[in-house]
Amino acid sequence: xxxxxxxxxxxxxxxxxxxxxxxxxxxxxxxxxxxxxxxxxxxxxxxxxxxxxxxxxxxxxxxxxxxxxxxxxxxxxxxxxxxxxxxxxxxxxxxxxxxxxxxxxxxxxxxxxxxxxxxxxxxxxxxxxxxxxxxxxxxxxxxxxxxxxxxxxxxxxxxxxxxxxxxxxxxxxxxxxxxxxxxxxxxxxxxxxxxxxxxxxxxxxxxxxxxxxxxxxxxxxxxxxxxxxxxxxxxxxxx
Amino acid sequence: xxxxxxxxxxxxxxxxxxxxxxxxxxxxxxxxxxxxxxxxxxxxxxxxxxxxxxxxxxxxxxxxxxxxxxxxxxxxxxxxxxxxxxxxxxxxxxxxxxxx
Numbered sequence: 500x501x502x503x504x505x506x507x508x509x510x511x512x513x514x515x516x517x518x519x520x521x522x523x524x525x526x527x528x529x530x531x532x533x534x535x536x537x538x539x540x541x542x543x544x545x546x547x548x549x550x551x552x553x554x555x556x557x558x559x560x561x562x563x564x565x566x567x568x569x570x571x572x573x574x575x576x577x578x579x580x581x582x583x584x585x586x587x588x589x590x591x592x593x594x595x596x597x598x599x600x601x602x603x604x605x606x607x608x609x610x611x612x613x614x615x616x617x618x619x620x621x622x623x624x625x626x627x628x629x630x631x632x633x634x635x636x637x638x639x640x641x642x643x644x645x646x647x648x649x650x651x652x653x654x655x656x657x658x659x660x661x662x663x664x665x666x667x668x669x670x671x672x673x674x675x676x677x678x679x680x681x682x683x684x685x686x687x688x689x690x691x692x693x694x695x696x697x698x699x700x701x702x703x704x705x706x707x708x709x710x711x712x713x714x715x716x717x718x719x720x721x722x723x724x725x726x727x728x729x730x731x732x733x734x735x736x737x738x
Numbered sequence: 739x740x741x742x743x744x745x746x747x748x749x750x751x752x753x754x755x756x757x758x759x760x761x762x763x764x765x766x767x768x769x770x771x772x773x774x775x776x777x778x779x780x781x782x783x784x785x786x787x788x789x790x791x792x793x794x795x796x797x798x799x800x801x802x803x804x805x806x807x808x809x810x811x812x813x814x815x816x817x818x819x820x821x822x823x824x825x826x827x828x829x830x831x832x833x834x835x836x837x838x
Contacts, residue, residue, distance in 0.1 A: 528820050546740045549749070556753040565791055566752060573744035580751030586791065587759040589784035594763025613760045670831030673803070677810045677826030679792045684814040686785035695782050696789045703790035704797050719790020720783065727782030731775045 511636040518640020521627070525619045526648045529560075533649050535674045536563055537656020543570045547657040554653035558617060558646065561682075562586040564675035569713050582713045585720055593621045600628035608635050615642045617649075618682075691730055699723035802833035 533554070540550040557563055562583040569578055594613050601609050612635065623641050627633050686692060703719030770776075796807040810826035817825070 528818075531820065532823075545745065546742075548741055549745050552741075552746070553749045553752070556749055557756050559756050561788075561791075562752060562756065566748070574742070574748035576744070576748040576751040579748045580755050583752040584755035584759065585787055587756050588787060590756070590759035591763045591766065592780045592783070594760050595767045596763070598764040598767050609764060610761060613764055614757060616760045670806075670827040670829075670834065673795075673806055673827050673830040674823055676792050676795045676803070676807065677823040678819065679788050680796075680807050680810040680826065681814040681819045681822045683785055683788045683792070684811055686788070692785055695786055699786040699789040700793040700797065703793040707794040707798065715794060716787065716790045719793060720787045723786025723789065724779060724782055727786070728775070728779055731778040735775070 506634075506636075514634050514636035515640040518637040518642075519644055521623060521637075522620075522641040522645050525623070526644050529619065529645065530648055530652045532560060532674070532678070533652025534656035534659070535671055536560065536567075537653040537658070538660035538671060539564070539567050539656075539674075540653070541657050541660030543567050544572065545570075545657070547654055550657040551650060551654045554650045557583065558615065558649065559583070559587050559590075560617070560649070561675070561679070564678075565713075565716075568675075578713055582716060585713075585716045588720075590616055593618075597621055597624055597628070600625070600633055603632060603634050604638075612638055612642075615646060617645070620645060691727075694730065695723040695726050698726040800838065802830050802838045805833060805838075806830035 536554070537547075537550050540553070541547075545553070553563055553566075565582050565586050566579040569582060571578070594616055597616070598609065598613070601612065604612055620638075620641055624633055624638060627637065683696065699719040699722050702722035703715040706718035707715035792807065795803050797804060806826050806829040809829040810822050813822040813825040
């Protein structure tokens with residue numbers, strides 16, 4: 500076969516639609532979260548255009564909600580940029596991990612794919628790579644509907660936000676702390692995780708009490724990291 | 739449809755930071771061998787960061803938030819994310835309505 504290295508158009512379309520089918524449950528799940536983000540952003544004084552731009556360019560829900568939490572007027576690009584870096588530092592490991600499974604992504608495609616590496620898409624891609632080959636067409640199939648839903652629902656939430664009223668009364672401001680609680684529970688790996696969480700929680704509450712700004716996120720992250728490193732060394736010495 | 743310049747720069751800073759984290763893993767695996775201790779440290783970063791983000795809300799904002807975080811954590815052991823979030827939001831709304 501001379502042309503075996505070039506996949507046929509039929510194969511590409513099939514892969515793309517298989518990806519779209521696989522992502523449906525997560526698209527349904529992200530829709531209300533996008534609406535909430537848009538509504539929260541509206542209460543912080545962001546226009547619908549600004550809210551949509553943030554969802555389209557940042558495309559990382561956790562860091563967007565953290566930015567809303569610490570939002571100031573005028574906006575502090577150092578503060579929210581630093582917070583986004585800290586909240587999304589997990590992407591380094593995610594991208595390193597999925598990067599080793601992208602042998603069918605040639606050249607620039609690998610970097611383009613990485614720009615859309617949200618938690619949900621990463622998890623789906625890791626799952627796919629575990630059983631089948633991960634193709635760029637399939638990856639595009641999961642990214643496209645998910646990305647458009649996130650951006651579109653943010654815009655809808657921003658437009659509807661003015662009619663939803665004060666989100667604090669109906670508890671909407673709590674939606675993303677709640678998401679983080681669920682994510683933290685997902686990272687639980689036993690008592691060692693408990694020690695990391697305790698160190699991070701103590702340090703961040705203490706620093707939050709005494710220092711303004713987002714330093715508490717850095718303090719908590721570093722305290723948790725220090726405990727993890729100490730645990731690693733103790734395990735090596737015991738072995 | 740307004741676009742404030744300081745907000746635009748804040749969005750660009752967030753986008754740049756996020757793109758940096760998404761690309762650097764790819765660059766990293768081309769240059770660095772990930773040994774056991776490095777892996778342990780990198781794996782501890784996500785829970786440590788998330789905990790740092792929520793701790794002031796969970797432990798220093800008030801009883802409604804503390805109890806709602808606990809309810810969400812318990813729900814997360816059994817329910818999918820969206821349902822757990824609904825449990826948390828409903829709990830905080832009820833407790834605030836009750837004056838906590």
